[in-house]
Amino acid sequence: MSKNILITGASSGFGLLIANELHRNGYNVIGTSRNPEKIQSTVPFKMIALNLDSEQSINTFSERIFKEISQLDILINNAGFLVSGIAEETPVELGRQQLETNFWGTIKVTNAILPHFRKQKFGKIITIGSIIGLVSFPNAAYYAASKHALEGYFKALRYELDEFNISVAMIEPSAFKTNIMDNSTSPFNKIEEYNSLRGKIEKFTDELVKNAEDPKIVAEKVLKVVQTDNPKFRNIVGKDTSVLINLQHFAYGILEKNVLKQLNKS
Numbered sequence: 001m002s003k004n005i006l007i008t009g010a011s012s013g014f015g016l017l018i019a020n021e022l023h024r025n026g027y028n029v030i031g032t033s034r035n036p037e038k039i040q041s042t043v044p045f046k047m048i049a050l051n052l053d054s055e056q057s058i059n060t061f062s063e064r065i066f067k068e069i070s071q072l073d074i075l076i077n078n079a080g081f082l083v084s085g086i087a088e089e090t091p092v093e094l095g096r097q098q099l100e101t102n103f104w105g106t107i108k109v110t111n112a113i114l115p116h117f118r119k120q121k122f123g124k125i126i127t128i129g130s131i132i133g134l135v136s137f138p139n140a141a142y143y144a145a146s147k148h149a150l151e152g153y154f155k156a157l158r159y160e161l162d163e164f165n166i167s168v169a170m171i172e173p174s175a176f177k178t179n180i181m182d183n184s185t186s187p188f189n190k191i192e193e194y195n196s197l198r199g200k201i202e203k204f205t206d207e208l209v210k211n212a213e214d215p216k217i218v219a220e221k222v223l224k225v226v227q228t229d230n231p232k233f234r235n236i237v238g239k240d241t242s243v244l245i246n247l248q249h250f251a252y253g254i255l256e257k258n259v260l261k262q263l264n265k266s
């Protein structure tokens with residue numbers, strides 16, 4: 001029987017490519033969107049409604065998903081968006097919205113699925129983080145906060161779910177050509193003193209967007225993680241991954257070994 005995979009945010013960008021790639025490889029894919037009716041006729045897999053910002057939508061979704069399928073094998077948390085702008089210029093409400101969708105929305109969906117994974121004693125949770133969840137970046141403080149939060153949260157979950165045979169992995173892409181910039185939100189009011197820095201950041205971002213890579217690479221990486229029995233936690237994708245990230249990676253590796261040693265002793 002082919003595995004059932006649920007992927008959030010499958011209407012665009014990475015999500016759409018990942019869903020198509022998995023479908024092509026024989027998996028039974030269910031995708032989500034806030035407006036599934038807009039895309040259903042254009043994709044070969046089932047789309048269902050999910051709005052990460054709405055408690056009611058998440059409840060309806062979690063009731064519906066297990067009517068569609070008797071067993072879920074893999075959850076891919078992909079849906080998210082970008083608030084870009086200087087931190088001090090960004091109204092806290094907008095920052096809160098960033099965390100509400102990218103962090104809390106993802107956690108609520110995961111919590112809706114976890115009882116089923118625990119009951120069946122297997123499952124896999126793959127979450128699309130970001131390189132900005134490992135190192136921070138100016139003009140994206142709240143986005144960085146949301147992605148750092150996901151990193152910390154899912155790392156803890158990886159330890160907690162090990163005994164239930166549920167694996168937890170992150171995908172950390174650098175810059176890829178999707179619709180993320182077009183779908184981003186920025187604060188309206190600007191503080192003049194930041195104009196010089198803003199100019200430099202805009203130049204850097206234009207260059208980054210121009211050189212952004214083909215998002216198919218991320219879909220291929222996700223397929224590999226789906227096919228791997230015990231995938232590693234961090235899966236960095238993209239050419240702009242600096243020495244700094246590798247060093248952090250190395251340090252985390254040592255830390256992780258020590259934590260596991262302590263846990264095994266107790």
Ligand SMILES: NC(=O)c1ccc[n+]([C@@H]2O[C@H](COP(=O)([O-])OP(=O)(O)OC[C@H]3O[C@@H](n4cnc5c(N)ncnc54)[C@H](OP(=O)(O)O)[C@@H]3O)[C@@H](O)[C@H]2O)c1
Pocket residue numbers: 008009010011012013014015032033034035050051052053078079080081082101128129130131172173174175176177178179180181183
């Ligand atoms: N592009 C990059 O360079 C890059 C790099 C690192 C990480 N990422 C991460 O990759 C993931 C996908 O982004 P993308 O680049 O593919 O952007 P995208 O093309 O804008 O796609 C975003 C997807 O998320 C869904 N979504 C957005 N807000 C939602 C909400 N409140 N509730 C439910 N679904 C929502 C959208 O679905 P609907 O609008 O149909 O509801 C859409 O399918 C995000 O988590 C992003 O942070 C992207």
